[in-house]
Amino acid sequence: GLAAEDQVAARYQRNGTRIAAHRWRGRYGGEIDLIGRTDDTVIIIEVKRARTHAWAAERLTERQMRRICISVEEWLASHPDCANLNVRFDFALVDAQGAIEILENAYYTE
Numbered sequence: 001g002l003a004a005e006d007q008v009a010a011r012y013q014r015n016g017t018r019i020a021a022h023r024w025r026g027r028y029g030g031e032i033d034l035i036g037r038t039d040d041t042v043i044i045i046e047v048k049r050a051r052t053h054a055w056a057a058e059r060l061t062e063r064q065m066r067r068i069c070i071s072v073e074e075w076l077a078s079h080p081d082c083a084n085l086n087v088r089f090d091f092a093l094v095d096a097q098g099a100i101e102i103l104e105n106a107y108y109t110e
Contacts (some may be wrong), residue, residue, distance in 0.1 A: 003095040004049035005033050011092075012036050013099055021075070030071030034092075041086040044072055045108075049094045060091060065107055074102060 009019050010035070021035040021040070035042035046068060047061060068089075075084055091106035 004092075005047045006092060007098060008045060008047050008100060008102075009034055009091040011102070012039075012043070012045070024071070024075060025073035026074040028067075028070055030066060030075070031073075032075065035075065037082075037085075040059050041088050042076070044068065044087065044089045045092055046090070047092045047094065051096045060106075070108035074080050 009022065013019060015033055017036040017038055019034060020037045021032065024032045024035060026032075033047040034043075034045035036045055046064075048060060072087065076087070081099065088105055089107050091103040093101045093103070095101075
């Protein structure tokens with residue numbers, strides 16, 4: 001939920017990542033939980049909260065990844081200053097105790 005997204009955003013910010021968007025919705029129904037930015041990278045962050053990290057990891061579906069990718073293309077098109085930056089897809093898992101596990105480069109797109 002929102003609390004998990006806030007926890008993850010705070011963790012990225014502590015590590016020097018600026019949060020460019022939170023719960024960004026595209027026109028085609030996709031939502032990006034968090035969009036982070038460093039000097040050379042846009043980080044697309046999908047947040048899942050569940051009882052355990054393993055269970056949270058199983059909740060990211062192929063369909064959901066496709067919708068996120070469509071939304072990423074839309075967001076990038078509306079932010080031409082990011083056109084030459086790298087794009088990385090991270091998956092942040094938050095368990096019932098609030099522990100966060102971040103899987104960098106969790107999935108790829110062509």
